[in-house]
Amino acid sequence: MKPNTQQAGKPALKLMVCAVAGASVMGLASVAQAQQTLNIVSWGGAYSMSQQRAYHEPWMEKTGDNIVNIDRSANALAGLRAQSQAGNVTWDLVDMLPADAMIACAEGLIEPLDHDELLAPAPDGTPASEDFVDGALGECFVASIVYSNIVAFNSSMFPEDKQPSTIQDVFDLENYPGQRALMRRPINNMEWALIADGVDREDVYDMLETEEGIQRAFAKLDTIKDHVIWWEEGSQPPQLLADREVAFASAYNGRIFDAMVSENQPFEIIWDAQVFELDGWVVPTGKLDKVRDYLHFATDTQRLADQAQYISYGPARYSSSDKVSVHAETGIDMMPHMPTFPPNFATAIQKDDEFWADYSDELNQRFDAWLAQ
Secondary structure, X not given: OOOOHHHHHHHHHHHHHHHHHHHHHHHHHHHHHOOOEEEEEEOOHHHHHHHHHHHHHHHHHHHOOEEEEEEXXXXXXXXXXXXXXXXXOOOOEEEEOHHHHHHHHHOOOEOOOOHHHHOOOOOOOOOHHHHEOOOOEEOOEEXXXXXXXXXXXXXXXXXXXXXXXXXXXXXXXXXXXXXXXXXXOOOOHHHHHHHHOOOOHHHHHHHHOOHHHHHHHHHHHHOOHHHEEEEOOOOHHHHHHHOOOOOEEEEEHHHHHHHHHHOOOOEEEEEEEEEXXXXXXXXXXXXXXXXXXXXXXXXXXXXXXXXXOOOOOEEOEHHHHOOOOEOOOOOOEOHHHOOXXXXXXXXXXXXXXXXXXXXXXXXXXXXXXXXXX
């Protein structure tokens, strides 16, 4: 017997209509509950994804706010200048590097921040100003993550009982032979050269401000110059290590972590003398009241720990380190891979943004001339 499709379909149709209507009502309710739209500028890619999962989605669920991601951090300073000059600042919160934040702050493009008034204390009551790592809080800046420039090595290229562990080992061709891959820039290389030559990490930038220090750094680099492959793109170091073209390579710690986890590469990171950098938030002038609550939420201890489930960059708060757990997709314990993990951070050097802002042009020229010799 042929079914009466018209009659049989009516109840289903009614259910469908009701369901759609219900969904529409729920959607309208969500819109009605939305407090505001926040235009948040960041870097895109995996990093923005980590912010989306750790900060944005929980905040939207909690408040009904809508967050729009804008991938413009690479040109954030220029963007803020242009919007300010036009008298139409549409960005509400911007992810920015500290050096650019210093300039934007001096130009009045972003708000000064009272950190202990705006930011959540640690769970044990420690004020925010004491809970963030050194250099994480600027006049107009609050860091969220720490990432590092490190040297990694292919562990399969050295005996198990003779694995490198210090920055001095990178310059020791006799005990640790093989090619090295270093970034084709003076930054990081100059710092590492001085430390390998015996300069205390606290004195590195003072030394580099002198002609003696510059000459000393180049002299130390001379000792390995003939064994260096110079790289310019961040994807090169892990590939050179994987192909065994080099035994050591300077790199961004996240790149090495990804190769270790995603490709099961036999890499190890030398955390000694890591040069760490910060990245974080600035508030465009006039936007503080709008983003105050979100900024308080997105920079608290738990949120920074949550972000570390998605990317191997360390949280900028000491209290977050103990809460770092496992990678959200692989289940790997993330703590040992964080630049801010206490054993990794013991001999860390903070990149001096002011120094490189003042001397980068001169040292880049001298570095290029040294390479050509």
